[in-house]
Amino acid sequence: MADGFIWYELVTNDMDKAVNFYKKVVGWDVKDAGMPGFTYMIFGKNGKDVGGMMTWAGAGAPDLPTQWMGHIHTAKLDDELKAVTADGGTIVKPAQDIPGVGRFAVVLDPQQVKYLLFEPGKGYVPPRLGQMAAGNVGWHELLTDDAAKAFDYYSRHYGWQKDYAHDMGAMGAYQTFRTDQPLYTGGMMNRKGPGMPEGIPPHWQYYFLVDDIEAAQKRVIEAGGKIVLPPMDVPGGSRILQATDDQDGHFALMQGPKS
Structure with missing residues (x-):
C-alpha cells in the first residue's frame, strides 16, 4: 500500500487573520481543536477535516513567513526517519507525540524540500473530505x-x-x-x-x-x-x-x- 499526504498545516503569525481569510476564500469551516495551552484550529467542510492552523509562536519558533506544509502517512515513524537520513534527508524536528492523535516529525528530502511524517494513533479517526470535494x-x-x-x-x-x-x-x-x-x-x-x-x-x-x-x-x-x-x-x-x-x-x- 502506498503512503500519501493525509493532513495539511498552515503556520502563520496572525491566527485571526488566517482564519478569516481562508474562510472567505476557500469556504472552510474552522474550529478550535481544544488543545490545552495551545491554539490549534482545524479546518474542513461539512464536518469533515482537511488540516489545521497554528502560529509560529505556538510552535515555539520566532515569527517566520507564513507557510503551508503537508503530512505524509507512515505506519512506522521511527523506521521511516532512519530511512530518510540514510537516503540523504534531514530530520528538522524529531518524532513528537500528539496525545490521543498520533506522532509526527518534520524532515527535509535530499534536495532540502520540507515535509512532515505522520503516524496516526489507534484511536478515533475523524471523517475526511472526498478526494475531489471542494475544500480538499x-x-x-x-x-x-x-x-x-x-x-x-x-x-x-x-x-x-x-x-x-x-x-x-x-x-x-x-x-x-x-x-x-x-x-x-x-x-x-x-x-x-x-x-x-x-x-x-x-x-x-x-x-x-x-x-x-x-x-x-x-x-x-x-x-x-x-x-x-x-x-x-x-x-x-x-x-x-x-x-x-x-x-x-x-x-x-x-x-x-x-x-
Whole structure:
C-alpha cells in the first residue's frame, strides 16, 4: 500500500487573520481543536477535516513567513526517519507525540524540500473530505532542482507510481504520480528554467479545490490577497491559480475538470 499526504498545516503569525481569510476564500469551516495551552484550529467542510492552523509562536519558533506544509502517512515513524537520513534527508524536528492523535516529525528530502511524517494513533479517526470535494487538496506539486531524482526518492519511500509525463520542452518533463487513489494525485517539475521566476525555493505546493476559479479569484482580492498566477487551463481539464494571502503566504487553488 502506498503512503500519501493525509493532513495539511498552515503556520502563520496572525491566527485571526488566517482564519478569516481562508474562510472567505476557500469556504472552510474552522474550529478550535481544544488543545490545552495551545491554539490549534482545524479546518474542513461539512464536518469533515482537511488540516489545521497554528502560529509560529505556538510552535515555539520566532515569527517566520507564513507557510503551508503537508503530512505524509507512515505506519512506522521511527523506521521511516532512519530511512530518510540514510537516503540523504534531514530530520528538522524529531518524532513528537500528539496525545490521543498520533506522532509526527518534520524532515527535509535530499534536495532540502520540507515535509512532515505522520503516524496516526489507534484511536478515533475523524471523517475526511472526498478526494475531489471542494475544500480538499486536489493536487500536490513539487518544485525541485532535479525532479527525476525526487521521484526516485518519494517512490522508494512511499510507493508512488509514475503516471502521465507532460513534455515541457527546455524545462524537462512534468511527471505526474499516483498513490492508491483512482485519480492523479500530483506532479513534479524542475524549479529552474525558461519562463520560471528567479528565486523560487524548492517546495511542495498544495492546490485547494474550489467550485469556480474565477469566483475564487475575486474572493482572494476582496479578502486582501494578491494574484500571482491568474486562472489558467492545465492538462486534464482543470483550471488553477496561485496567490498570496493577506500575510504574504503563498497558496494555490484549483477547479477540477467538468464532468
